[in-house]
Amino acid sequence: MDNEKDNVMDKNDHRILGKELDLFTFSELVGPGLPLWTPKGTVLREELDKFVWELRAKYGYSRVTIPHITKRELYETSGHWDKFSDELFRITSREGKEYAMKPMNCPHHIQIFDRKPHSYREMPQRYAETTMVYRDEQSGELGGLTRVVSITQDDSHVFCRTNQIKEEFLKIWDIVDSFYKAFGLSLKVRLSFRDTKEPGKYLGTKEIWDVAENELRNIAEERKKEHKTDYFEAPGEAALYGPKLDFMAKSSAGREWQVATIQLDMNLPERFNLSCINERGGKERIVMIHSAINGSLERGAAFLIEYYEGNFPLWLSPVQVKVIPVRTSHNEYAKRVFELLKENNIRAELDDADENLGKKVRDAKTNKMPYWIVIGDKEIEAGKVTLESRDSGQLGQMTKEELVKKLLEEIKDKK
Template sequence: IAKVDLYKTSGHYPYYKDSMYPIMKVDNEELILRPMTCPHHFQLYASRPRTYKELPMRIAELAKQFRYEKSGELTGLIRVRSFCLADAHIICRKDQAASEINSVLDLIEYVASIFGLQSAIDYRYRLSLGDRKDNKKYFKDDEAWNFAENVLREVLTKRKSPFFEAAGEAAFYGPKIDIQMKNVAGKEDTAFTVQYDFVMPKRFNLVYADKDGLKKETVVIHRSSIGAIERFMAFLIEHYAGAFPLWLSPIQVEIIPISEKFKDYGQKIDSLLKENGIRSQMRDADETLGKRIREAQQQKINYMLIIGEKEIEADNVAVRNREQGDLGAMKIDDFIKKIEEEMASKK
């Protein structure tokens, strides 16, 4: 929550007021639920004088934000009214911007690779440019726009990252590199972003003293490594069609006793798995074995452990994999080791 004046200073208010929650009046102050993070981070920087030795300054936050999206615009986890953004702002010198942007793209590509996403296959780069004719939306400073757009273009070119340019897609405060992913309906949405901002330093007086003691204006790099967590989860659900790799699965192992009399042994196995950090659950023996296995398969649970008389006598479990089917009997310690190795590999 913050004073409305903060977003008027930043310039966000005219663009976002229709999607902000209603203003609350408390003790003669106008407050509003936070719709974006950047002005808050700028206040931290501006809380005291800064020197060139402190730059770049990187401020990161898992930020809860609120946007009053119209009911017709709400779309699953992609467009929601409250979301958590993996947000950061890098306040730096102008000559540091290219290096910082390159490092942000390294981070984004690393994160994407961990989740099994490949550039040019699962996502693509869009260089989002301003529309110089639209003085109502975009800050008027052709020299600053040219410099910022060229910085982003050169970073992408030097990385040999294929990209396309889109006029009129920039933020009002500067151009950006958007990482675009398609949803199942074929519509592209922005998953990650890195933005060059030359406007906020002017509005919040984000300056530093150089080595000669002279005041210089900073630039701001806005970045999000995975975007809004809710939206990214929507992308992942669609990308994997619900069949998550083991390390991402909400339920990794399902224990299926053949009948009720094997329930105690199943609970023992369930507790042992949970003690080792494995997300497991036990299915009650209230349906046929075949039906319970089919339901676990339909729910795309990675592993099923079948437990009956034979398994109890041998002190092991019968292992079934979602893709490979029956893997035979295993000692529970061996199964736990297998799971831990597979999770560590993130495959």
């Protein structure tokens, strides 16, 4: 399913393109599975993350922030200390206290929810955070982003009442659909259920799992009727604490990637005794919905690098336009155009080296830039720029203002 099985790298493998386009690197001193993101790669990550936040904005999510380590007791309560123990990075403090690097964010977010009682009027509470988790994975492929030790999740936890599950689930599903539609992708939906032959692998009772899996099946069935999204069931693919809806996308090479996920959890609320105060003033058990839209930013970025073969759409491109003066005598005018683009938050690069035009244009093409503009005598005389596109070739002359307007519109529309 993932591409770690393929040992022969093709030219569009994200490991090759990531290096060529200078998006991420690895250091032997830092260690395997610990990608270091360059300035360009960081732009890519931030654009993906920003888009998720834009989509979440209308659904009432709040940002939260947590530390990356925790006392052992948190994971004993959550069950991770037992069931997840091989993947935990443990730390002992100088006073001999046991800590762990967080392998997930849920137990921390639970502690934020549980800081005070919540009335039913305040439900659901929706927390989200983009943050790294750490898992002691067995070393897999080197230099790739699909199996890493430091994983950045665009993670969210919705704490809600049982009668709010469906509505909240469908809202997140809308976010997933809107996000992937922007890339022209339709996703396959997998209902990931428990392996009934190995009940010991999971937290919680059979009864709770039956309820949660049925709920998910009903939601998927309803979505199928309304949106014609088909789904299939996969026993054995559930999370430790509950069943999930996983979304699969195909890269241009035809490989299937698991991207977004929405998970229904009736077990951690039991273990942490989470409740809200209902209409009758009594305590009512709540449920949790875990979700990640990119899945992880490492996986999301790797998938999109391969899907686009490095030819990112304008809004996602680390460098959006390169400004190329034909000769050094054109540098001053070119610099003014470059400054104007920057003032408009367009990510531009100025290539004012004393090189010939052919080399500079080749360089823009090799770096798969969506646009470059050439500035020579003709352009300066007319007070214009000549725009060329990676995808549609020569676009002719236009004024600086027309250029800015065209680029900003395209960025906004995520074309």
